[in-house]
Amino acid sequence: MQILNKNIVTIINICRNNRILSKIIHKTPILIYILIIWKQINLVTNKQKYDIKIMKTSTKRKERKIMNKFMKIAKERSINGCRNHEGGPFGAVIVDKEGNVIAEGNNRVLCDLDPTAHAEVTTIREACKKLRTYDLSNYILYTSCEPCPMCLSAIIWSNIKEVYYGCTKEDAGNIGFRDDIIYKYLEGKNKDLINLKQMDRDECIEAFNEYSKNNGTIY
Numbered sequence: 001m002q003i004l005n006k007n008i009v010t011i012i013n014i015c016r017n018n019r020i021l022s023k024i025i026h027k028t029p030i031l032i033y034i035l036i037i038w039k040q041i042n043l044v045t046n047k048q049k050y051d052i053k054i055m056k057t058s059t060k061r062k063e064r065k066i067m068n069k070f071m072k073i074a075k076e077r078s079i080n081g082c083r084n085h086e087g088g089p090f091g092a093v094i095v096d097k098e099g100n101v102i103a104e105g106n107n108r109v110l111c112d113l114d115p116t117a118h119a120e121v122t123t124i125r126e127a128c129k130k131l132r133t134y135d136l137s138n139y140i141l142y143t144s145c146e147p148c149p150m151c152l153s154a155i156i157w158s159n160i161k162e163v164y165y166g167c168t169k170e171d172a173g174n175i176g177f178r179d180d181i182i183y184k185y186l187e188g189k190n191k192d193l194i195n196l197k198q199m200d201r202d203e204c205i206e207a208f209n210e211y212s213k214n215n216g217t218i219y
Contacts (some may be wrong), residue, residue, distance in 0.1 A: 068184055070095055070142040072168055078119065078144040086161030088177065090119035092143040094127045094136065095162075102139060103127035119143060120151035124158050134219055136160045147187060148179045157219075166192060 005059045070093050077091025087107030094102045105123030109115055120143050128134055137159035145167040147155060155163060184190045 073154040074144040086111040092119040092123040
């Protein structure tokens with residue numbers, strides 16, 4: 001009812017400011033007149049909604065264009081890493097909220113002889129060194145492929161909350177990479193993958209107790 005009253009007041013003001021409408025209102029039943037003006041107001045309102053929708057769509061396209069730019073960097077790093085025989089076809093880049101590139105990286109398992117030197121991990125290491133922090137909560141990661149369980153853990157440990165990836169883990173599996181067996185292990189399958197047993201907890205807990213007593217940093 002409040003909206004209706006507001007629109008009726010708008011209609012009256014329009015009539016007072018328009019000579020032709022002022023003459024018509026005296027010859028036309030007020031209800032019919034209100035319906036006519038009401039229709040015009042709805043047309044204007046709908047046009048405004050349409051304009052807003054177009055603006056939002058344009059903004060999304062602009063944001064997507066920026067995203068593609070960073071994904072292109074990740075892709076180029078993956079290709080260059082392969083061609084230089086540094087590692088598998090994986091690349092990554094970390095950017096800040098303003099779109100500034102903080103660090104780039106690619107898989108370096110073969111050249112560094114390091115099985116943990118995946119693209120996401122090497123990029124996180126580089127970003128942390130550059131920013132002198134272990135907390136990347138205000139940064140965004142783009143990677144050419146869906147992170148493996150190890151890289152996903154590194155991403156979570158570094159507090160990155162926003163990740164975009166290109167290829168899927170299935171794509172990686174199709175060319176021979178074995179992420180799938182790790183996922184199955186985490187799901188409770190393939191328990192014979194490794195021999196994981198606990199021992200000497202009472203001795204090892206000493207370091208935990210000392211760290212806690214000294215109020216060690218929890219990250």
